[in-house]
Amino acid sequence: MGENCEGQCRQTQFAELDKVIEEYRGTPGALIPVLHKAQEIFGYLPEEVQYRISQGLGLPLADVYGVVTFYSRFTLVPKGKHDIGVCLGTACYVKGAGELVGWLDKELGLKPGGITRDGLFSLETTRCVGACGMAPVVTIGEEVKGRLTVEQFSEIIREYQQK
Ligand code: FES
Numbered sequence: 195m196g197e198n199c200e201g202q203c204r205q206t207q208f209a210e211l212d213k214v215i216e217e218y219r220g221t222p223g224a225l226i227p228v229l230h231k232a233q234e235i236f237g238y239l240p241e242e243v244q245y246r247i248s249q250g251l252g253l254p255l256a257d258v259y260g261v262v263t264f265y266s267r268f269t270l271v272p273k274g275k276h277d278i279g280v281c282l283g284t285a286c287y288v289k290g291a292g293e294l295v296g297w298l299d300k301e302l303g304l305k306p307g308g309i310t311r312d313g314l315f316s317l318e319t320t321r322c323v324g325a326c327g328m329a330p331v332v333t334i335g336e337e338v339k340g341r342l343t344v345e346q347f348s349e350i351i352r353e354y355q356q357k
Pocket of ligand 1: 285331
């Protein structure tokens, strides 16, 4: 799935998406459920998928894109098994959040907006998440961690590599 799916695999995903579109065509409010199913099928919603949906449901591509970017549960980029969020707001940055991002790049080749080759981790940087007292703040999946040094962060990442 996701970015490692090409050729035949991709065709199968599109065939599955076409079935979903067929099922919902003509139904009012079809866009959100179709986007949900599409994200389940592809793991994310790249432009080619949005285009297929806009054609299939007879909606302008701008409308589809508008919904995808409005709801945080939809993603334009592939997500890893564990999605990491590092806050780069001022308080977090001052407390070393940039070093955590640098460590991910150096150790895992993981850059903001990217995913590791093994699909285990993806990384997003965020603006202030409103927990400056815990700076630097990192989320991994549903977990929130604060006041992390690079050493503590690297230990946490290694634990997740075993999960
Ligand atoms: S700057 Fe990171 S939580 Fe506020």
